[in-house]
Amino acid sequence: MRSIWNGAISFGLVSIPIKLVNATESHSISFRQIHTEDGGRVRYRKVCELEDREISQAEIGKGYEDADGTIIPITDEDLAHLPLPTAKTIEIVAFVPAERIDPLQMDASYYLQAGGAPAAKPYTLLREALKRSNKVAIAKFALRGRERLGMLRVVEDAIALHGLLWPDEVRAPEGLAPDTKVTVSDKELDLADALMDTLGEIDLDELHDEYREALEEVVAAKAAGEAPPESPEPARSGKVLDLMAALEKSVREAKESRGEEPGEVRQLPQRKSARAAPKQTGGKKSTARTAKSTPTKKTAAAKKTTAKASQGTKKTASAKKATAAKKTSAKKTTARKRSA
Secondary structure, three states, X not given: OOEEEEEEEEEOOEEEEEEEEEOOOOOOOOOOOEOOOOOOEOOOOOEEOOOOEEOOHHHOOEEEEOOOOOEEEEOHHHHHOOOOOOOOEEEXXXXXXXXXXXXXXXXXXXXXXXXOHHHHHHHHHXXXXXXXXXXXXXXXXXXXXXXXXXXXXXXXXXXXXXXXXXXXXXXXXXXXXXXXXXXXXXXXXXXXXXXXHHHOOOXXXXXXXXXXXXXXXXXXXXXXXXXXXXXXXXXXXXXXXXXXXXXXXXXXXXXXXXXXXXXXXXXOOOOHHHHHHHHHHHHHHHHHHHHHHHHHHHHXXXXXXXHHHHHHHHHHHHHHHHHXXXXXXXXXXXXXXXXO
16 A cells, blocks of 8 residues: 555654555546547646646646735645644544544544554554553644644554544534424334344445446446346335334334244333333322222212112101001091991
């Protein structure tokens, strides 16, 4: 791998000569611009506006455009004499746990190669110190015309440098979250957990760029004078408006794709903190039902007692009427006998 920057790591009073090499590479397919009528290449020419002529790369330098449009030439010598300690040095300023680094800050990645035999010992010392501490080093360095923030960590037996954005270069996600009040039920969370468990984990080495592979097939077919392969029709599925139905369907499809029998979607057991509340609620309902049932029975018994008492009262009233009637009849009979 070809180095793109030479300098040193400043680790306190220890200086480690290193070379910076790119840790990543792009496999994307690039295209050329052509004239569609005849297939001729379309090229960009670098032309000086003052002389109106094309110039070579050797004649091109750097310049800063001022607010009034004035161009201020900046030479490589000017940049080499910048009053910065990080111009040719990766200056370690702190050691922090890796969890402190926000992935949003991650930028380009590089490998640090020891610059010769004298650098082997301090390079190994820094690498082993990083391993034992389970921390990463935060550093400043200058590259491609500006000072940058970086993170040093161990990758196998090498030290990697990850460029970091400055904190003020990361935007805050204000106003992006839904402003509508939404309630997610425990059942929906259980189904989401079931879907996550069904999809499971994957070896990242198994992932590959399917778009690039399909594009290579198209290029190969066109070069051979053949018709490019057609993409298969995507499976059409009805719109699922119900979130629960969508989650259940996703779990079934994930199981089918893994060769598992779909069966029924079994919900994961709820967490203890989530189960405590329903149990208490259930207990209260049971207590309420018991409390309600007891008065109901007492009320029914009371009604029966009242009904019996009412019937007894009616019978007593009837008996009294019959006795009064007999007495009246007896008085009339006695009166008739006396008159006779």
